[in-house]
Amino acid sequence: MAFLALVTALARPQQIFYESDVTVKARDIIVAVDKSGSMSSPITGPLPRSVVGETDLDRDWPGKPPKVGEKPADTFRGQEMHSRLEVAQAAVLDFVRNRHVAKAGDRIGIMVFDDTPVWSWPLTHDLKMIYRKVRFVDEGTGGGTNFGNYPPGPFDKAAEHFDELGKAQSRVFIMVTDGENSLSPAAWSRITDIIEKYNMRFYVIGVGETMARGYPDIMRLSESVGGHVFAAETAQDMQRIFTSIDELERSNISTYGAQKRKELFMPFALAALIALFLALGVQALVHNE
DSSP, X not given: OXXXXXXXXXXXXXXXEEOOOEEEEEOEEEEEEEOSGGGGSEEESOOOOOSSOXXXXXXXXXXXXXXXXXXXXXXXXXXXXXXXXXXXXXHHHHHHHHHHHHTOOOEEEEEXXXXXXXXXXXEESOHHHHHHHHTTTTSOOOSOOOSSSSSSOHHHHHHHHHHHHOOOSOEEEEEEEXXXXXXXXXXXXXXXXXXXXXXXEEEXXXXXXXXXXXXXXXXXXXXXXXXXXXXXXXXXHHHHHHHHHHTSOOEEEEEOOOEEEEEOHHHHHHHHHHHHHHHHHHHHHHHHO
């Protein structure tokens, strides 16, 4: 009996079952973070205060390993100094926290760009993964900024991704940038056509003095297609972007079922051990008698 139970346990019997497809209401949101060289410029003052506050995303975050020779935050006349990219990162982290707490079912994808766009992570419901990817967007800056004068730019990549993997009718493209790149008339026309063709809502989260005091092309572009511009350093503006997205219609999205297996070997392994101990006990009693 012990032998049979042991053989059965070693065979690792499994129960196979299937999770059915689930339909949820959600939006598809792509966030593009500018990592060009100008994003390393300093901003005086503390990082933007979180509108959302601490969530389990923060509590589950294991932290980044310390860098060799890492220096403490710079200061200027007793005030903290952070790069534009660090301010952008803080804004995007708070955005992900908000989507997580709202439990809206939204899918988020993360892209970084300078001369060329690069995907950090595609559209997904796994906001814990998105949060962790955003935690690393401040790792260095690149070259110049290319909004789309030389395709493919971030708009091209976002449109391609929406076309391939997008499931929701509400498609939101958020660019976090200091705005330091002009758009040629040809690029302006081409990007406008992309936004309209793929039915994208285009929002800008501005970082730094150019966005705060000037009227750069990317700001004008967003407003020309019915989008909005928000300031990363302002808590009220961050709350506005949360509200604006909450007002967008959510679409039915099917998440496909998966095959799962449940291991059943443990009861047989325990039965084999019990039978073995019983046999040894009986053998010992017989030997003593």
